[in-house]
Amino acid sequence: MQLGKRPVWQTTLIYIGLILVCLFFLMPLLWILRTSLITKAEAYQIPPNFNVALTLENYIEVISDNGFGRYYLNSAIVALISTVLSVVLGAMSSYWLSRQPGNMTGAKLAILATQMIPPIVLVIPINTMIRSVGLNDTWMALVLAYLTFNLPYVIWMLLGFYDNVSKELDEASAIDGCSSLQTFFKVIFPLIAPGMMATAVYSFLVSWNEFVFALVLSGNATRTIPVAIAALETQNGVKIAELCASTILAILPIVLLSSFIKKYLVNGLTFGSIK
Amino acid sequence: MATVTLKGIKKIYPLSDDDKKKGKKGLFKKHEEEIEHEEKVNLQITDQGTVAVQEFNLDIADKEFIVLVGPSGCGKSTTLRMIAGLETISEGELYIDGQLVNNKPPKDRDIAMVFQNYALYPHMSVYDNLAFALKIRKTPKDIIDKKVRDAAEILGITEYLHRKPKALSGGQRQRVAIGRAIVREPQVFLMDEPLSNLDAKLRNQMRAEIIKLRQRIDTTFIYVTHDQTEAMTLGDRIVIMKDGFIQQIGTPYEVFHHPANLFVAGFIGTPQMNFFKTELAEENGQYYVPLFGVKFPMDAAHMEQIKEKGIKPQEITMGIRPEDVSICYEGGVEATVDVCEMMGSSLHIHTTIEDKEIVVIAQSKELPEDKQLGFAHGDKIRLHFDGHVLHLFGLDEKNLF
Numbered sequence A: 001m002q003l004g005k006r007p008v009w010q011t012t013l014i015y016i017g018l019i020l021v022c023l024f025f026l027m028p029l030l031w032i033l034r035t036s037l038i039t040k041a042e043a044y045q046i047p048p049n050f051n052v053a054l055t056l057e058n059y060i061e062v063i064s065d066n067g068f069g070r071y072y073l074n075s076a077i078v079a080l081i082s083t084v085l086s087v088v089l090g091a092m093s094s095y096w097l098s099r100q101p102g103n104m105t106g107a108k109l110a111i112l113a114t115q116m117i118p119p120i121v122l123v124i125p126i127n128t129m130i131r132s133v134g135l136n137d138t139w140m141a142l143v144l145a146y147l148t149f150n151l152p153y154v155i156w157m158l159l160g161f162y163d164n165v166s167k168e169l170d171e172a173s174a175i176d177g178c179s180s181l182q183t184f185f186k187v188i189f190p191l192i193a194p195g196m197m198a199t200a201v202y203s204f205l206v207s208w209n210e211f212v213f214a215l216v217l218s219g220n221a222t223r224t225i226p227v228a229i230a231a232l233e234t235q236n237g238v239k240i241a242e243l244c245a246s247t248i249l250a251i252l253p254i255v256l257l258s259s260f261i262k263k264y265l266v267n268g269l270t271f272g273s274i275k
Numbered sequence B: 001m002a003t004v005t006l007k008g009i010k011k012i013y014p015l016s017d018d019d020k021k022k023g024k025k026g027l028f029k030k031h032e033e034e035i036e037h038e039e040k041v042n043l044q045i046t047d048q049g050t051v052a053v054q055e056f057n058l059d060i061a062d063k064e065f066i067v068l069v070g071p072s073g074c075g076k077s078t079t080l081r082m083i084a085g086l087e088t089i090s091e092g093e094l095y096i097d098g099q100l101v102n103n104k105p106p107k108d109r110d111i112a113m114v115f116q117n118y119a120l121y122p123h124m125s126v127y128d129n130l131a132f133a134l135k136i137r138k139t140p141k142d143i144i145d146k147k148v149r150d151a152a153e154i155l156g157i158t159e160y161l162h163r164k165p166k167a168l169s170g171g172q173r174q175r176v177a178i179g180r181a182i183v184r185e186p187q188v189f190l191m192d193e194p195l196s197n198l199d200a201k202l203r204n205q206m207r208a209e210i211i212k213l214r215q216r217i218d219t220t221f222i223y224v225t226h227d228q229t230e231a232m233t234l235g236d237r238i239v240i241m242k243d244g245f246i247q248q249i250g251t252p253y254e255v256f257h258h259p260a261n262l263f264v265a266g267f268i269g270t271p272q273m274n275f276f277k278t279e280l281a282e283e284n285g286q287y288y289v290p291l292f293g294v295k296f297p298m299d300a301a302h303m304e305q306i307k308e309k310g311i312k313p314q315e316i317t318m319g320i321r322p323e324d325v326s327i328c329y330e331g332g333v334e335a336t337v338d339v340c341e342m343m344g345s346s347l348h349i350h351t352t353i354e355d356k357e358i359v360v361i362a363q364s365k366e367l368p369e370d371k372q373l374g375f376a377h378g379d380k381i382r383l384h385f386d387g388h389v390l391h392l393f394g395l396d397e398k399n400l401f
């Protein structure tokens, strides 16, 4: 194929195609954005009226009346703690696992198996355990619950990265005078960091968006955003405008996070070591 | 700068999970299969696992250059890794500088190692790669800087100090790997096939540089290779291994001119030594080797040894190096040329005598002018060799002398 010699009409067609695809995915989001920015009365209007004034009243209401700040904090704390814990613990377990002499098929299979169980199956048993140790309605309950799927995920993902780092590097650094900890932090960690970043982002997203566990395990004090949004579907119908405003608020940090983290994600993909 | 002593070293790799699942029965079956295919590595498999190295006894003198050589899978790397502390020693004792180090971790053995795949730290610049070991040991910065620059100077990599390993060629990476070992000024320098990833020309060049390096940094070297040229040119002494056992320890001269057994005789030297099954016979007190209808008498020196050791006439394998066979114009044995390889200054002539192959090296300038470019297939030539160049091996494959 000749490079850079595509006729203009072809380029135009390609762009039109791309725009259509983007619109297809963006339409619902744009609609939510619109709905969040108009008055409640307008929001229920069918057919919709396009010539409306924009207002922030839904956002103000959601944040001040519904205690959204509180839910935000809950979500952030739970997602952050469970991500940090699972990445730190997972990074070490995974490193150990990848450096074992055998191929550890049993252990690896067990880790994969945890990902095969539908989370909803675990909700009731975990709920029972959490209550029996008196952790209900605490952040800790959610953090522990999220660890059950985040930790195996991190271990599994990082295994691939560790296997890419030649064991000769561990050996070279041992001969250079490092203890195991020094080897891990000075040699292996820097090489794994992009992979860890990518894995951490994913764990954070999953925890931030998690709904089923949060619904069962959180109480008034620890309610997270997904549960709070769901609560806007009341007996008196769906509070559509508030729902849209809170959805936008829930998405916002993730959008900001991903634009900040983009370069790490790309690094995570182009990662490689010197052979 | 230290002596290294290996006493009865043995390494058993535990069986892997897969092997265990197959059960002992399967293992023995596998073992038998391996015996059938003789070219396969023939390691001992016991209840405890695979025996990779055994009965390894070696005294390495201070500042000696020892080369471990042998075919793939014979246990060279395993031995080196046990010395480095990267592999546990199953049995035996390892002393470095007179100290028992069996249970010391690598960092306390004061050794440096160059790996086959370089094992450079990809996230560090060349400078940091070289400095890493010194930083870990909390050496003052100015000393580190001096040592790193000195090593870079020796190896000619000063201009790459700020590059990452990724941006270097294979030869340059190899230099960095060696540099990383040099800056440490270790007691023992270990190298595991450091040149095997380089192309032929670069390998020759680096080999010469290792010889030069050795004169400069004068320390104990243990070098692993499967390349006999490297072994012969680098080693003060060569340790030839096969299937986990030492076959012979000796200077390059000794292993070439007096191989301890058939394996060493065949392994050292290219083209390979020619072997013939024949016998050692006696007639009126004079010993000779009959071959192709000719009696090759033993020379006086050999006769003396035969008397001394009381060697009896017996079936033997006779070996003769291609360079010890000469082409003659009268007498000798008639041979038919199969293939003739022009190697530049010499010719490798593959011939047959009575269905037996024999390879001959001839210096082309010593041949008649019309033959200097080689012989044609089917040409007849006459071959001759003296009794004093013959290597005789008994039925146990050991050298008779």
Ligand SMILES: Nc1ncnc2c1ncn2[C@@H]1O[C@H](COP(=O)(O)OP(=O)(O)OP(=O)(O)O)[C@@H](O)[C@H]1O
Residues within 6 Å of the ligand: B013, B014, B041, B043, B050, B051, B052, B070, B071, B072, B073, B074, B075, B076, B077, B078, B079, B226
């Ligand atoms: N981790 C291991 N587990 C089980 N067996 C092993 C292990 N490492 C090596 N071996 C076996 O021990 C034997 C010796 O291996 P080693 O690596 O020392 O050979 P080598 O002489 O270095 O060969 P090469 O020239 O191919 O590098 C081989 O047969 C190998 O299969």
Ligand SMILES: [Mg+2]
Residues within 6 Å of the ligand: B076, B077, B078, B192
């Ligand atoms: Mg090896």
